[in-house]
Amino acid sequence: MIKFLDLKKINDSYEPEISKAIKRVLDSGWFILGDEVQQFEEQYSNFIGTKYCIGVANGLDALRIIIRGYIERGDFSEGDEIIVPSNTFIASILAISENRLIPVLVEPDINTYNINSELIETKITKKTKAIMIVHLYGQNAMNPKISELVEKYNLKIIEDSAQAHGAKYHGVRTGSIGDAAGHSFYPGKNLGALGDAGAITTNDDELAKIMRTIANYGSSVKYNNEYKGLNSRLDEIQAAVLRVKLNRIDEDNNSRRRIAKLYSSTIQQSEIILPHIEDEESHVWHLYVIRTSYRNQLQEYLNEHDIQTSIHYPIPPHLQKAYCEWNNITLPITEKIHQEVLSLPISQVMTNEEVKFIVDVLNGFRPQN
Numbered sequence: 001m002i003k004f005l006d007l008k009k010i011n012d013s014y015e016p017e018i019s020k021a022i023k024r025v026l027d028s029g030w031f032i033l034g035d036e037v038q039q040f041e042e043q044y045s046n047f048i049g050t051k052y053c054i055g056v057a058n059g060l061d062a063l064r065i066i067i068r069g070y071i072e073r074g075d076f077s078e079g080d081e082i083i084v085p086s087n088t089f090i091a092s093i094l095a096i097s098e099n100r101l102i103p104v105l106v107e108p109d110i111n112t113y114n115i116n117s118e119l120i121e122t123k124i125t126k127k128t129k130a131i132m133i134v135h136l137y138g139q140n141a142m143n144p145k146i147s148e149l150v151e152k153y154n155l156k157i158i159e160d161s162a163q164a165h166g167a168k169y170h171g172v173r174t175g176s177i178g179d180a181a182g183h184s185f186y187p188g189k190n191l192g193a194l195g196d197a198g199a200i201t202t203n204d205d206e207l208a209k210i211m212r213t214i215a216n217y218g219s220s221v222k223y224n225n226e227y228k229g230l231n232s233r234l235d236e237i238q239a240a241v242l243r244v245k246l247n248r249i250d251e252d253n254n255s256r257r258r259i260a261k262l263y264s265s266t267i268q269q270s271e272i273i274l275p276h277i278e279d280e281e282s283h284v285w286h287l288y289v290i291r292t293s294y295r296n297q298l299q300e301y302l303n304e305h306d307i308q309t310s311i312h313y314p315i316p317p318h319l320q321k322a323y324c325e326w327n328n329i330t331l332p333i334t335e336k337i338h339q340e341v342l343s344l345p346i347s348q349v350m351t352n353e354e355v356k357f358i359v360d361v362l363n364g365f366r367p368q369n
Helices: 007-012 017-028 035-048 059-073 091-098 144-153 205-215 236-246 249-266 295-304 321-326 332-340 352-363
Strands: 052-056 081-085 102-106 128-134 156-160 180-184 198-202 219-221 288-291 341-344
Touching: 017 035, 017 236, 035 052, 035 198, 035 236, 052 059, 052 205, 059 091, 059 128, 059 156, 059 180, 059 198, 059 205, 081 091, 091 102, 091 128, 128 144, 144 156, 198 205, 205 219, 236 249, 249 288, 249 352, 295 341, 295 352, 332 341
Parallel strands: 081 102, 081 128, 128 156, 156 180
Antiparallel strands: 052 198, 180 198, 288 341
């Protein structure tokens, strides 16, 4: 069986460094807000290219705290709107609605699956305060049109960079091209911890201070609470593990690019639509996502040949029970994508032989009408 994502094999590839890092934390006797977190924050901010990195508990909290930071500073208030792609993991939208702001959904580009920048301006109102761009599947979502709109309407750019560690836009890393960015280090990400973990990056001095305080019970001085804060902190063990993996992130991303290129150059199945990329640096291939109107047939066929696949994502946010107020709206591009996408195995530890086997099976697929 070719696993969709073999996390054991991935983590084994970093040994004995991971085990040494964990032992270093255990030997220190310090597990929260210690040297490992501080070192990781410095190293990750240098990697991304921002002044600040704030370690938090997970990627959703990263986005929640960014928005909350803007609220506490007075930039946003209840009922304000944030534009967000309708084709995204629900966390992007939860972060907005949980802060009692209004998510305004914009359809994606059918080719890149990222937000369609040509549709954004029609959704901007006097209440619009920000555009949240989601670098979906590992591909940069920023473009000149979005930059133009941000300047024209004086909007903030919030990056959901949960899937795009190391991707670039015009030579600049995602996570540094907006006003603030949320990062997830969920185990299956390109830069994955051994549990939940996340971070915020920004160049905004005041906002960084507010967000760090919010994440620590609203306290910057022990037992002195400035805000009604959260307990959302990156722990020492996860930070130590992430420091090991960060050393190899560009190399690992290049391995993913190699696999993606091999897929794209050898899959020759007329019923399959391959991923579209703007340029090589813009995509780090967190996922290799194909599309076909025979998605369910193809997934079953691949499973019969011992190839695991996944669907990112089967139900779009506007059709989820959690957002029942949207269930009667129609977003045809989003719905088409969610009905047709299928994610193939991809990781830095996959072999060319595994990719060749998958491609040979794919090319032998004959759909039944």
